[in-house]
Amino acid sequence: MRKTVVPFGPQHPVLPEPIHLKLTIEDERVTEAIPNLGYVHRGLERLADVRDFHQMIQVVERVCGICSVIHALCYCQGVEELMGVEVPPRARYLRVMWSELHRVQSHLLWLGLFADSFGFESLFMQFWRVRERIMDISEATTGNRVIVSVNVIGGVRRNPDAEQLRWLLTQLDWVEAEIQRLETTMLEDYTVKKRTVGKGVLTSEKAYELGAVGPVLRGSGVAQDTRQTGYAAYGELHFEPVVETGGDCFARSKVRFREALASIDLIRRAISRLPDGEVRAKIKGKDDPQGETVMRVEQPRGELLYYLKGKGEKNLDRVRIRTPTFANIPPLLVMLPGLYLSDVPVVTLSIDPCISCTER
Amino acid sequence: MREEIIPVSADTLVGEVAKLKVQGYRLVTLSCTELDASQVDILYHFDKGLSLKHLRLTAAKTIPVPSISPVFFAALLIENEIQDLFGLRFEGLVVDFQGALYLEEEALKTPFCRFSLRTAAPSAVQGERAESPNP
Amino acid sequence: MFRMTPNIMRNLVVKKSTRRYPYEVREPFDKARGELINSVERCIFCGLCESKCPSRCIEVDKQAYKWNYDPFACVYCGVCVDVCPSKSLHQKTQYRKPVAERLTISLQGQPRKKAKDKEKGKEKEAPAAEPGAEPSPPPAAAGTDD
Numbered sequence: 122m123r124k125t126v127v128p129f130g131p132q133h134p135v136l137p138e139p140i141h142l143k144l145t146i147e148d149e150r151v152t153e154a155i156p157n158l159g160y161v162h163r164g165l166e167r168l169a170d171v172r173d174f175h176q177m178i179q180v181v182e183r184v185c186g187i188c189s190v191i192h193a194l195c196y197c198q199g200v201e202e203l204m205g206v207e208v209p210p211r212a213r214y215l216r217v218m219w220s221e222l223h224r225v226q227s228h229l230l231w232l233g234l235f236a237d238s239f240g241f242e243s244l245f246m247q248f249w250r251v252r253e254r255i256m257d258i259s260e261a262t263t264g265n266r267v268i269v270s271v272n273v274i275g276g277v278r279r280n281p282d283a284e285q286l287r288w289l290l291t292q293l294d295w296v297e298a299e300i301q302r303l304e305t306t307m308l309e310d311y312t313v314k315k316r317t318v319g320k321g322v323l324t325s326e327k328a329y330e331l332g333a334v335g336p337v338l339r340g341s342g343v344a345q346d347t348r349q350t351g352y353a354a355y356g357e358l359h360f361e362p363v364v365e366t367g368g369d370c371f372a373r374s375k376v377r378f379r380e381a382l383a384s385i386d387l388i389r390r391a392i393s394r395l396p397d398g399e400v401r402a403k404i405k406g407k408d409d410p411q412g413e414t415v416m417r418v419e420q421p422r423g424e425l426l427y428y429l430k431g432k433g434e435k436n437l438d439r440v441r442i443r444t445p446t447f448a449n450i451p452p453l454l455v456m457l458p459g460l461y462l463s464d465v466p467v468v469t470l471s472i473d474p475c476i477s478c479t480e481r
Numbered sequence: 482m483r484e485e486i487i488p489v490s491a492d493t494l495v496g497e498v499a500k501l502k503v504q505g506y507r508l509v510t511l512s513c514t515e516l517d518a519s520q521v522d523i524l525y526h527f528d529k530g531l532s533l534k535h536l537r538l539t540a541a542k543t544i545p546v547p548s549i550s551p552v553f554f555a556a557l558l559i560e561n562e563i564q565d566l567f568g569l570r571f572e573g574l575v576v577d578f579q580g581a582l583y584l585e586e587e588a589l590k591t592p593f594c595r596f597s598l599r600t601a602a603p604s605a606v607q608g609e610r611a612e613s614p615n616p
Numbered sequence: 617m618f619r620m621t622p623n624i625m626r627n628l629v630v631k632k633s634t635r636r637y638p639y640e641v642r643e644p645f646d647k648a649r650g651e652l653i654n655s656v657e658r659c660i661f662c663g664l665c666e667s668k669c670p671s672r673c674i675e676v677d678k679q680a681y682k683w684n685y686d687p688f689a690c691v692y693c694g695v696c697v698d699v700c701p702s703k704s705l706h707q708k709t710q711y712r713k714p715v716a717e718r719l720t721i722s723l724q725g726q727p728r729k730k731a732k733d734k735e736k737g738k739e740k741e742a743p744a745a746e747p748g749a750e751p752s753p754p755p756a757a758a759g760t761d762d
Contacts, residue, residue: 155576156558159583172670179670179693243620250633257645264649270693278698279647306620332508332555350531415484415526415533428512428524443510443559451555480583 122147127462131160135238135466138476142469146462154457156450162480166440173435174200174410175274184442185478186267187227188420190219193272195418196440198352199429200274203410211398212276213354217391219263219271220353220418221384225296226255227421228381231473232307235374238470239316244306251299258292261285276401286392297385300378308375317370321456321468324368333452334445335423336380337472340373342366347419358390370471377421377473409433420445422473444478486524486535491546494538498549501527506534508553513563521567525549545570644709649694651712654683656725658704665696665705681725688718 125146131139139160145153168180181196182189194216201208208216233248256266262281263269271277281289307313323333328341338345339362346362348355363379365372410431417426423445430439449472456468489497506527514522516539523546525536540546548571550557560571561582571577635642644650661683663676673689674696676682697705 157582162583175668175695176670179691179695183691247623260648261645264645264647264694265692268691278694302623306623329507330554332553345531347531415535417533424509426509426526428526430514439512439514441512441514443512447558448510448555450558455554 124152129465129469133466135234135470136474136476137234138474140469140474140476140479142457142465144457144462144465149461151457151460151462151465154454156454158476158480160480161477165481166442169437169440171436174431174437177437177440178272178274179270181440181442182268182270184481185444185475187230187475188223188422188478189268189270190223190272191418191420191425192442193270194220194353195416195425195427196429197272197274198418199414199416199427200410200431200437202414202416203412203429203431204274204404204407206275206402206404206407208276209398209400209402210354210396211280212400212402214391214395215277215281215400216272217354217358218388219259219269219277221388221391222255222259224384224421225381225388226252226259228377228384229255229300231377231421231470232374232381235467235470236307236313238466239313241313244303247303251296251303254292254296258289262289273401275404276399278401280400286395290389290392293385293388297382300381300385304378307378314371316464316467317374317471320370320460320464321471322369323452323456325366327455328368328452331452331455332448333423334448335420335473336373336376337423337449337452339364340376341368347417347424350417352416352418354391357394358387360387370467373471380421409435410437422446422475422478423449442481444475444481446473446475446479449473450479484533484535486537488537488539491538491540491544494536495547495549495552497536498525498552501534502552505529508549508555509533511556511559511563513567513569515567519543521569523563540569542568545572547571548573548575550575646709648709649692650708650710652685652687652690652692652696652705652707654685654723655704655706656683656723658702659683659723659725660702660704661725662701664699664701668695668699670695681727683723683725685721685723687712687721 127144127146129142129144130136131141141157141160143155143157144151165180165184169177172180178193178196182193184192200206229248229252233245233252236242236244236248259269260266262285263271263279271279323331323337323341325342328338329343333341342364344362344364348360349362360383363376363383365376365379367375410429411433413428413430415426415428417424419425425445426443428439428441428443429437432438453469453472457465460468487497506529509526509528512524512526514524516522519541521540521542523538523540525538527534527536538546546569548556548560550560550571551573554575557575560574561576561578563569564571564578565581565583661676661678661681663678666672666674666676670693671689671691673686675684677684692707694707697707
């Protein structure tokens with residue numbers, strides 16, 4: 122039994138962003154994993170000292186590129202609660218629509234990367250080809266493909282008209298048909314199952330105790346989704362969280378696949394019930410934010426928490442962001458011991474690591 | 482804030498946290514804010530069934546705070562980050578990076594504090610700390 | 617085992633999903649946020665764009681009527697376009713083409729003729745939008761913009 126220490130990362134073909142894991146290996150099996158972060162730390166939380174609370178929306182969006190609209194949504198909801206601003210109903214439904222579009226886009230990105238992690242490049246290309254259509258929808262309705270910048274304090278900036286929404290629905294039909302065509306390959310193929318079933322198992326008690334969030338928690342059988350708290354318009358849209366038992370990489374990928382299809386369904390329901398009215402509430406006469414609040418939303422990767430503290434001035438005192446990958450790293454350190462070295466990339470990718478979120 | 486915040490002190494912290502664990506709460510995160518030149522405010526957020534509960538601890542920057550990572554393993558990453566960014570010390574950490582998680586040996590300032598300037602590398606300063614306010 | 621085979625057969629006969637860029641370029645969407653343009657003849661140099669910009673890429677000199685802009689620091693968020701009171705800022709749908717050197721865009725405007733000065737009959741320089749007009753601009757243009 123000889124021990125070797127192998128560095129996994131920070132540059133690795135499988136990782137979208139740099140994270141360093143020091144793996145101690147004994148005869149091909151991992152016995153210990155120690156993380157080392159700090160490769161993309163930008164100190165964005167300290168920018169709140171020099172940017173006022175309106176300009177912080179653009180700063181906060183750039184914490185993560187893939188799920189940027191949901192960061193802005195959480196921040197705006199927190200500041201709206203501190204200032205006592207009521208968001209019009211049409212804006213709430215539109216926020217749901219854009220959040221769910223980003224969720225579909227993020228899950229498709231992850232499914233492609235996951236297929237690439239065990240070498241299935243053609244499936245990776247197929248998923249990303251479908252994702253391009255969602256980026257086109259984002260660009261047509263908001264103006265930009267990736268960092269869309271539609272949330273403002275008091276509502277949203279863009280108001281799609283009826284013709285644009287009809288076009289959006291036809292594009293969504295195409296996207297849904299394409300995703301369903303890839304279902305048999307992603308979820309029933311023999312080689313995919315051989316690489317993912319039984320790897321990185323997390324029981325539901327362990328997952329809950331270690332603080333896992335998002336699909337990692339729901340893939341282990343715990344039915345908890347922050348959208349059930351009913352922020353924005355989710356309270357009126359009645360949805361159920363997608364849960365799988367099994368706790369391994371296959372269960373997590375199944376959760377994300379089914380969540381992508383469920384999100385398309387949510388978008389259709391949100392558009393069909395879209396009320397009329399204005400999309401932006403007036404905030405001219407209100408005081409600057411004062412007090413402290415905690416706001417949680419559901420990102421594609423899990424539960425996102427914002428702690429905002431205002432002191433009655435234009436600059437907020439503290440913006441604290443806790444992203445879901447930050448909470449999913451301790452479960453990863455518990456999952457890795459006992460695996461073969463060749464399974465480490467697949468299991469690391471199955472928690473959906475978004476390290477730029479983790480180390481804002 | 483809508484939810485209740487329970488103030489704790491450094492002695493009662495681990496007891497309260499253990500009680501919450503027995504009741505079925507999971508740790509969400511810790512939030513650290515700097516209050517003034519000598520004190521920080523740490524908020525512990527817990528969640529059960531989508532309802533939150535908070536504990537508030539007001540700590541001095543120079544006195545080590547007991548760590549809750551023996552009770553909740555998930556706390557080790559965030560406590561290490563607070564060590565780096567605010568200059569606090571936690572005692573009893575399960576895995577202790579001693580200020581090297583984000584910062585390098587040459588980094589002297591605690592980045593998220595407006596009031597303190599550490600004058601030696603983090604691992605060298607265990608007992609005595611030389612603090613002077615920022616000009 | 618042959619789960620991808622129907623997909624492969626289809627892809628052999630259907631046309632390509634990729635475009636032959638740069639020979640074929642897609643038309644941008646209507647409201648795409650591209651390059652930022654300032655029609656400086658309409659600008660009133662209020663400084664709102666400077667105060668609202670998240671990346672601090674605009675500088676407005678109110679005394680010298682200059683509008684400076686760093687297109688490489690700009691994140692093209694469009695907040696300045698939303699708040700501009702005289703609607704002189706707008707965004708094209710095409711992105712700015714890449715260049716080899718950094719540059720700053722510096723625009724010089726003319727002082728606006730105020731309505732009360734016109735009533736007193738003072739003669740000032742004509743606004744740049746009407747180069748060939750007589751010294752006192754028509755009442756409709758000067759009255760509404762200040």
